[in-house]
Amino acid sequence: MNLPASFSASSCARPSGRDRGFTLPEILIALTIFMVVIAAVLFAHLYGLRMFQLTNTKLIVTQWSRDTIQHLTDQIHTCNSAQVVNIAPDGSLTALLDGETQQGNGLLINPTADTNSYTLYFVNPADQTFRRTDQPGSTVKLADSVTNTLPFSAQDYSGNVLTNVLNNQVIHLTLEFYHPGSYLKDADYYKLEIAMKQRIVQ
Secondary structure: OOOOOOOOHHHHHOOOHHHOOOOHHHHHHHHHHHHHHHHHHHHHHHHHHHHHHHHHHHHHHHHHHHHHHHHHHHHHHHOOEEEEEEEOOOOOEEEOOOOOOOEEOEEEEEOOOOOOOOEEEEEEOOOOEEEEEEEOOEEEEEEOOEOOOOOEEEEOOOOOEOOOOOOOOEEEEEEEEEEOOEOOEOOEEEEEEEEEOOOOOO
């Protein structure tokens, strides 16, 4: 059998362009591009989770501040008396006398002239919580991770802490919070300050 002169053995061993596979450099380049895309997607996902946690924490703190402080402010505006006090570790209450710096870890609010009716806000340094109670032996935890131990003070109109009890005093509250960092979450520090005053001075 005679083969055409243009036909050779080398043309039988070489596949057409359509049947050729990827070369090693092409595979390495494609794999590198694929890994870069995967890394970018993972980075964007982790960054989104971190931003969500930061935003969610701030929204929770903001909502808590709005609800709690609004309730406390309403109580002081309409109360019969509000007095800064100190709460001992055993739960006993000590009032501040004239001549003492009007700064303590608790605030005693009497809505009426009846001293048996009260609401007490205080910071418990044992577990760093901010609590409220209106009956002995029962408290409601409002916040945790509180770092300052003397959040309440009675001030004058200029912001100076008083050394005596006045009817027209301004109740100042400062709460500082600290949350240690964790996985995908930085440490958080918050400081809340507000000044409140009775609307009707007795």
